[in-house]
Amino acid sequence: xxxxxxxxxxxxxxxxxxxxQVMKQIVDQTIQVKTRMGRIRxxxxxxxGKGGVGKSMTTINLALAFxxxxxxxxxxxxxxxxxxxxxxxxxxxxxxxxxxxxxxxxVGPLGIKVASMEFFLKPDSPVRxxxxxxxxxxxxxxxxxxxxxxxxxxxxxxxxxxxxxxxxPGAAADKPPAIIGFIPELDGAVxxxxxxxxxxxxxxxxxxxxxxxxxxxxxxxENMSGFxxxxxxxxxxLFEGNIEExxxxxxxxxxxxxxxxxxxAAACDKGVPLQDESEPIVQRFQNITxxxxxxxxxxxxxxxxxxxxxxxx
Amino acid sequence: MKFVCMxxxxxxxxxxxxxxxxxxxxxxxxxxxxxxxxxxxxxxxETQLVNALGVKIGGRTDTPAPFELTRGTxxxxxxxxxxxxxxxxxxxxxxxxxxxxxxxxxxEAQKPLNWTSEALDRMEKxxxxxxxxxxxxxxxxxxxxxxxxxxxAVIEESKGDNGGMNWSPGxxxxxxxxxEFIRPMAKLEIERLAREKGVExxxxxxxxxxxxxxxxxxxx
Numbered sequence: 104x105x106x107x108x109x110x111x112x113x114x115x116x117x118x119x120x121x122x123x124q125v126m127k128q129i130v131d132q133t134i135q136v137k138t139r140m141g142r143i144r145x146x147x148x149x150x151x152g153k154g155g156v157g158k159s160m161t162t163i164n165l166a167l168a169f170x171x172x173x174x175x176x177x178x179x180x181x182x183x184x185x186x187x188x189x190x191x192x193x194x195x196x197x198x199x200x201x202x203x204x205x206x207x208x209x210v211g212p213l214g215i216k217v218a219s220m221e222f223f224l225k226p227d228s229p230v231r232x233x234x235x236x237x238x239x240x241x242x243x244x245x246x247x248x249x250x251x252x253x254x255x256x257x258x259x260x261x262x263x264x265x266x267x268x269x270x271x272p273g274a275a276a277d278k279p280p281a282i283i284g285f286i287p288e289l290d291g292a293v294x295x296x297x298x299x300x301x302x303x304x305x306x307x308x309x310x311x312x313x314x315x316x317x318x319x320x321x322x323x324x325e326n327m328s329g330f331x332x333x334x335x336x337x338x339x340x341l342f343e344g345n346i347e348e349x350x351x352x353x354x355x356x357x358x359x360x361x362x363x364x365x366x367x368a369a370a371c372d373k374g375v376p377l378q379d380e381s382e383p384i385v386q387r388f389q390n391i392t393x394x395x396x397x398x399x400x401x402x403x404x405x406x407x408x409x410x411x412x413x414x415x416x
Numbered sequence: 417m418k419f420v421c422m423x424x425x426x427x428x429x430x431x432x433x434x435x436x437x438x439x440x441x442x443x444x445x446x447x448x449x450x451x452x453x454x455x456x457x458x459x460x461x462e463t464q465l466v467n468a469l470g471v472k473i474g475g476r477t478d479t480p481a482p483f484e485l486t487r488g489t490x491x492x493x494x495x496x497x498x499x500x501x502x503x504x505x506x507x508x509x510x511x512x513x514x515x516x517x518x519x520x521x522x523x524e525a526q527k528p529l530n531w532t533s534e535a536l537d538r539m540e541k542x543x544x545x546x547x548x549x550x551x552x553x554x555x556x557x558x559x560x561x562x563x564x565x566x567x568x569a570v571i572e573e574s575k576g577d578n579g580g581m582n583w584s585p586g587x588x589x590x591x592x593x594x595x596e597f598i599r600p601m602a603k604l605e606i607e608r609l610a611r612e613k614g615v616e617x618x619x620x621x622x623x624x625x626x627x628x629x630x631x632x633x634x635x636x
Contacts, residue, residue, distance in 0.1 A: 113425045119418065124475045132470060198494055199483070206482040223486060223493045231491040245468035250486045252470065257482040 135256040137287045139205075143177070143263040145399055146286055147321065151295045152305035154272035157326035158295045159187050160371050161361070162269040165293070167376055168385070168392040170213035174264040174401070177208070179254060180219035181282055182271040183247055184230050189221040193374030198222050205259040212376060218258050220250075251282055265401065283318060290399050291321040293358065298328055298344040310353045321395055322356035323349070329362040338362065356398075359391040419456075421447035423612075428454075430475070441466075451611045529555050531566045538568050553604070581607045582617040590623050602626075 140146065149162045162178060170176045180188040189195050189209075197209035199222050208216045220230060232246055260266065270282055283289060292313065296306040306323070313320050325346040331338045341363060350357040364384045370377045377385050395401070419428040428445035431453070435441060441463050446453040458466075470485045481487075487495055531539075542550050557574035558566050583591065594602045606626045610618045613625075 108425065110420060110422070113420055113422070116425070117420075117427055119427070125471050128471045128476060129469075201482050201495065203479075223483075223490055223495060225492050225494055228492045232489050233491050242464055242468050245465075246485075246489065249468055249470040253483050253486050 132252060132256060136252060136285065139256050139258065139260065140266075140287050143260060143266045145265045145290050145401060146268070146288065147265065147290055147395070147399075148268045148270050148283055148286070148292045149295060150270040150283075150292050150309065151272060151302075152309040153296065153302040156295050156297050156302055157361070158182075158272070159191060159269050160367070161293070161295045161324050161326060162267050163188060163191050163371070163376060164367075164385075164388040165392055165395075166215050166265075166267050167213060167378060168388040169265055169267075169401075170215055171378070171380065171389070172392065172396075175214065175262060177216040177218070177260050177263045177266045178211075179258075179266060179268040180217065180221065181251055181254065181268050183220045183250060185271070186219045186221040186224075188217055188269055189219050190374055191371045192217060192376060195221065195374065196226075199258075202259070205257050207259050212378065216260060216263070218254055248281060248285075251285060255285060280312065280316070280318075289318075291319040293321050293324060293395070294355070295324045295326055296346060297326055298340070298342040298346050300342070300344040303344045303346060303349050307349060307353065310349075310355055314353070320355050321398055322358035324358050324391060325360045327363045328360035331362055331364070333365060356394065358394050359387055361387055419445050419454075421450065421452060423447075423452075424449035428452075433472075450614070451608070453608070529558055529566055530564065532568070534568050535566045535571055538571055581610060584617055584619040586620045587618045587623045590620070591618075 149158050149165070151158050159180070159182070166176045166178050178188055178192075180186045189197065189211075192211040192215070194209055194211045194217055199206040199208060199218075201207075206218075208218045209222065211217050224230065232243070268282070268286065273280075283292070294306055294309060294313075296302045310320060310323075323346060327341050328346075329338045329340050346360075347357055349355075361384070366382070367377055367384050379385060380389065420426070421428050424447050426447060426449050428447050431444040431446050433441055433443050434455070441458045442455045443458070444453060444455045467485065467489060472480075483495075487493055539551060554566060554571050554574045558570050561570075561573075563570050591599065591603060591606070606618055606622060609626055610616075610622050613622065615622065
């Protein structure tokens with residue numbers, strides 16, 4: 104038997120065959136995301152540094168408002184661990200249809216296509232991954248980003264005029280900025296906050312971060328801007344913060360104010376979204392979509408009623 | 417990652433990925449020159465790390481199914497999909513060797529062979545822990561010979577297949593002394609050892625060496 108050579112001299116004669124093609128697999132994944140997203144005309148994320156400020160509620164009502172204007176709209180519920188879009192749209196219990204071409208999303212009110220982690224889960228089941236993924240935040244983070252990549256790359260949206268992505272809470276250098284980086288040719292972000300000084304403080308960090316990384320913020324939606332007493336019809340503030348001032352300081356447009364509305368809250372909880380355009384609260388969302396449309400030059404397809412700048416509640 | 421056969425001075429080629437245990441992967445490589453094979457078995461942590469990237473070890477031979485990672489990794493899902501390695505596992509018995517061999521071919525697109533009911537009945541008589549390995553051997557023989565259907569005659573014929581390896585009468589006699597249920601696996605291992613040695617005939621020298629390696633489990 105010939106004497107064995109050292110590894111270095113053996114390798115110098117061999118050509119490395121990259122049959123695992125890890126980089127190619129990752130590039131293929133990226134291309135797939137780009138191809139899918141490329142068929143969608145406009146892509147907007149709805150985000151906030153703070154949790155519980157009404158991102159999902161804002162997302163569905165903006166989607167409904169755009170759909171009423173004749174746009175083909177999709178909602179991507181990227182809040183993997185707290186998906187609530189299907190419940191709010193009365194779509195709980197629905198599932199994806201899996202085909203060779205990809206996953207076909209369920210269709211909700213006004214033809215809105217919805218993709219959500221909820222469609223994978225059994226009733227009342229939380230998101231839990233196999234193995235010891237839950238023990239390591241590093242692995243969990245990688246896993247969740249790969250799942251989000253599948254949400255972006257594996258869904259057959261068809262032709263969409265607008266995709267609204269409802270992001271999980273998080274501010275600078277957190278998951279939302281990473282997700283934003285995942286979405287090719289993103290048109291901008293709608294930032295939701297309450298007037299609360301705590302929320303405004305966190306949201307301000309998001310706005311500064313977005314400005315620093317050159318990411319376009321379409322504007323801020325102030326949710327829970329006040330409370331209209333159903334008995335005496337008096338409007339009272341819920342918080343003492345000043346979002347208008349925040350917008351001025353950061354140079355961001357205030358897209359609109361959404362007061363707390365019991366009817367709207369009940370509609371979201373019951374999964375029967377408000378669609379009556381004569382409802383003042385619905386008109387508020389219509390106005391916000393007009394401001395977004397103006398910025399993005401979105402062509403409204405169907406004529407909708409002329410709405411006053413600030414409808415009474 | 418690559419492995420080099422130091423004897424042949426050649427890169428070992430990736431063959432397939434198997435799932436020998438829960439949360440673990442067995443990645444099998446073979447030297448294209450001497451036919452020597454080995455399986456690198458990952459621990460659960462490494463496997464999960466690769467899974468989390470959504471990358472398939474060894475490269476993709478198929479188009480990924482939609483939400484392959486999500487559906488395959490969620491603990492409880494309304495739309496879980498069986499994984500190829502899990503499908504292989506379901507055919508495996510309790511023997512770790514048979515479990516590994518049951519997965520052979522799972523990473524490659526091979527047209528499944530048809531089995532007659534008589535041939536399947538014959539397989540049922542084999543202890544379950546060795547059945548996947550015997551089935552794999554019979555199918556490999558049938559494919560090699562171009563059979564489309566596995567019949568009892570093909571099973572019988574495959575018993576005499578030496579895969580191009582000759583056996584001396586003395587070595588054959590000692591092979592016959594090995595209990596029947598473990599004989600096919602022992603035969604494969606002995607022939608693999610012979611190929612590693614670069615010989616074309618299994619003789620008593622090879623049998624002695626084989627005994628030194630795994631003969632403690634056999635009377636040979």
